[in-house]
Amino acid sequence: MAAPDGDSPSPSSSSSSSSSSSPPRCVLVFSGKRKSGKDFVTDSLRGRLGGDVCAILRLSGPLKSQFAKEHRLQLDKLLDASDYKERYRGDMIRWGEARRSADPGFFCRLATQSDGARCPVWLISDARRRSDVDWFARHHGAVTRTVRVSASDDTRRKRGWVFTPGIDDMESECGLDSGVQWDWNIRNDGSDGDLDSQLQEILSHVELQLGS
Numbered sequence: 001m002a003a004p005d006g007d008s009p010s011p012s013s014s015s016s017s018s019s020s021s022s023p024p025r026c027v028l029v030f031s032g033k034r035k036s037g038k039d040f041v042t043d044s045l046r047g048r049l050g051g052d053v054c055a056i057l058r059l060s061g062p063l064k065s066q067f068a069k070e071h072r073l074q075l076d077k078l079l080d081a082s083d084y085k086e087r088y089r090g091d092m093i094r095w096g097e098a099r100r101s102a103d104p105g106f107f108c109r110l111a112t113q114s115d116g117a118r119c120p121v122w123l124i125s126d127a128r129r130r131s132d133v134d135w136f137a138r139h140h141g142a143v144t145r146t147v148r149v150s151a152s153d154d155t156r157r158k159r160g161w162v163f164t165p166g167i168d169d170m171e172s173e174c175g176l177d178s179g180v181q182w183d184w185n186i187r188n189d190g191s192d193g194d195l196d197s198q199l200q201e202i203l204s205h206v207e208l209q210l211g212s
């Protein structure tokens, strides 16, 4: 994977950027449109791998946290799949883009400095831009793999998605529609059984990386 993201690594942003003394053994970077099931898939993988070895790191975590503080909003409601989050999504996107344009690795660095980054397996649940994918390739390339989660518009609508101009046609939702060679493509339209068999290949890869 190419890795020109324009941020200069510093001691706090290199592969030792986590609060862990050892770098991650496996990093899976997930992308997908809203309501495709990124959280569902990463929760399911973490459930199987166990919270002691596997952490879900959300790039939107530090973004929402800072945005909530600055705008006196309820962080817990920005973090779940609520209408409250959707009400502020456009504003959060614009706020985050201002930060990213000054420093494309800003949220990647913060997410990987959180406590969860002590775990050997990182599930990065929400890459949205080429610069996100490139940051992980640049800092953790040897252990990074990419996963695209897709669901049909019909399925997404059943999960509550409503096409919104200014969101669904912008970089936040479309920035990774092309240009990345995904290591795995997960189709998340169907039953749990369909998903299980697709996740098995990823689980085998992680177990191999962990040497178990």
Ligand SMILES: Nc1ncnc2c1ncn2[C@@H]1O[C@H](COP(=O)(O)OP(=O)(O)O)[C@@H](O)[C@H]1O
Binding pocket: 032, 033, 034, 035, 036, 037, 038, 039, 040, 041, 081, 159, 188, 190, 191, 192, 195
């Ligand atoms: N395979 C699945 N089976 C059942 N429910 C699912 C499945 N995938 C996603 N969902 C549900 O659809 C909704 C949106 O999924 P979510 O993971 O929050 O999407 P995203 O993080 O991509 O926006 C959630 O309520 C979630 O529980």
Ligand SMILES: C[C@@](O)(CCOP(=O)(O)OP(=O)(O)O)CC(=O)O
Binding pocket: 032, 033, 034, 035, 038, 039, 059, 060, 063, 079, 089, 092, 093, 096, 126, 128, 172
């Ligand atoms: C401002 C955002 O970070 C909000 C992301 O919120 P979520 O990651 O909760 O979104 P979905 O799971 O896809 O519904 C988007 C961005 O452009 O950074």
